[in-house]
Amino acid sequence: MTDLKNLLEQAAGTDPVVTDADVAADLNRGRRAARRRRFAGAGLTTVAAAVTIGALAVPLAFSPADGSGTDGSASGGSGTAVSAPPATSGTTALSAGDVLLVAAAHEEQAEATTGTYFRVRKVYSREWTVLADGRIVCCGSAPAGPGGYKLRELTVNETWTGLKGGTAWLGTRSLGARPATPADEAAWRTAGAPTSWNAGPTDTADKHDQVLSSKPGKAVLYEMKDAADRYTAPGMNSTLEDVLALPATPKQLRARLLETKALTAPDADDVVALVQFSGSLLSDTPALPKVRAAAFRLLAGLPGATVRQNVTDLSGRTGTAVAFSFPEYSLNLRLIVDPKTGKLLSSSYTGGKNGDSTVLLSGWTDDTPKAPPASMK
Template sequence: MNPIDELRAARPAHLGDTPTDERTRRSELAYAMSHGTPVKRRAKPRLMWGLSLAGAAAAAVTAVAVLTAGTGAGTAPRAPSAVESSAPGELTAQQVLLVAATQAERQPATSGEFWHTRTMGRHLFTAAGGYVMAVKQRDEMWVSANGVWSRSQHLGAEPATDEDRAKWAAAGSPSEVEIPVPGKPRGMRVTIAPGKPHTGHQAGKEVFWLGRNVTLADLKGLPDDEVKLKAWLLRHYEGKSTESDAPMAEDAWLFQVTAGLITDMPVSAKVRGAAFRMLAALPSVTAVGEVTDAEGRSGTAIAFEQESRVNLADDNPGTVQDRLVIDEETGTALGRESVVVKPGGMQAGLEPGMVGSSFAVVRAEWTDSRAS
């Protein structure tokens, strides 16, 4: 029995009848998202949680890092709703995160010359023809103390469901589809066929973004106490989004930044544990329960609900549930998911409960070699 199951079995039955406090869950969640000039950030292509989805569409076209989700033809991807996630007997987000912290702290230390990550992602877009397309992407990074080497590939796009495939076929099965962008006269264009791999290299010591650009040495010096780690991060919080000058509540900012630290960065086992404990103290983080990620792996998800706006001209913003999916056995992150709560903006045309975008962490390890 894994630690999550052990804790679930030991939980007194009467505690499962306690409803989620909706006022707490929804307080301080909404913030305005703009597609303006991004803040200075790390050289490593930013995983775009919280970005306007138009930015993700542009990334899909240019074969840089894209958040993607879904399945191929067949049933559109769906996820448990907030109501389904609060079933009696399920663990709270705080319990899940504290178990994850304990498991994370038990992981052995490793080392190498390069921090290597490989992610797989998919993203759903509603095309101008009214059908939904799933765009696929693969990204790899090798990070050293002196720079970043990257390799990204657009893996193609396909209709998300059989119904979408029929609409696409009726439109002539175009090899490129147009994606409308709210508030902009021109949309984005996404190709159906896979693209060639794109490689890149950027020199420099500031290779990650953690509220500001940071180095590997900065990551090694992070506090391994949750209170001190929170204080360290908040030194760089200015009341704005992680990607633009749009307002962002403190809890939302901490969730975005800390989830990125957990999924993306080579921090020590104790720092990762402190990050989980810090998230456990955020009152607006909720439990989702057991989920299956984009790679078919089972994990436990915690979430933060937020408004998703393409730009300030977008008068029909959507609401999404940003999920962090955790491996129960190791306390490591399997990836992130963005689930549609209220369709709007770039999520217009999607249904509530659909996994609008996701990325799965396939590799996250130290190595002494990198691909040429």
């Protein structure tokens, strides 16, 4: 443990302040790289050149969204450039890549810490379909039909990953279910506005019924001795020492993550895998500051990102969102960053059958493990 503690302290550096020069250097590096890609693409086909040039994404103004996209953001396809609205007076035009490079400059200077546990608090969301006859079906993929509606249930999970030779804990609590949309709320009121729903027997040993409620549920805390000093992100069952040994340059980190992809999901698209693994590394592991910075820089060089200002996460924090979307894989990753400091506020992953997860808290602590609160914070 002493060696790992010393390694963390050495990685912290002596000056945790991100200077204007740090940010400017990162942005200049990113723009020079974009120009190099532009020149390199001169002899390519039109489509290949568009993919190459679009690697830092679309320049967008740091001003309220104008509704140009379905979610208020301008969007390019995977690496396809789209004309951006002009910057308004008093705003600074930054691309999605620029936002991520500011975050990288911040993370590189961040202070590494140690603790007894690495704690991650996530809020998971999933949909249930309530049919007109009262039957309830997971997980939102079934149409509600006439007289039916959909519910969105939020559950908060908190993991406390201990050190080698220690233990780990998992705390969980339902935050309740409610109609997913205003239209669902209207159908719910027509159905009598029930406050609980019986989903039928579970796959537990006693086959008890799973009952959803509109109120927060009882918190539980489980000890998981086998999970101590184990991190499943990014796509691997790693120890703390493995995580601390991740490479600290974008090129080397990319190669390492693609090695993991080759072992775990060889048929997956490289960009999809890099986005997913990098997001998990940032939110779910105690990676060193320089490794986290490398992950941000790696993401900044990938095609297909969109940016939107004044986005609020599930806990009410507001920042600038950088999002990657892969409809063909039903996968979306959204990072919300404080535009002033570059700090990662939350990471949201959406995929599969209408479910998503948002990281609200991630870091070392000496607190005693306990079940999560009945609120999102």
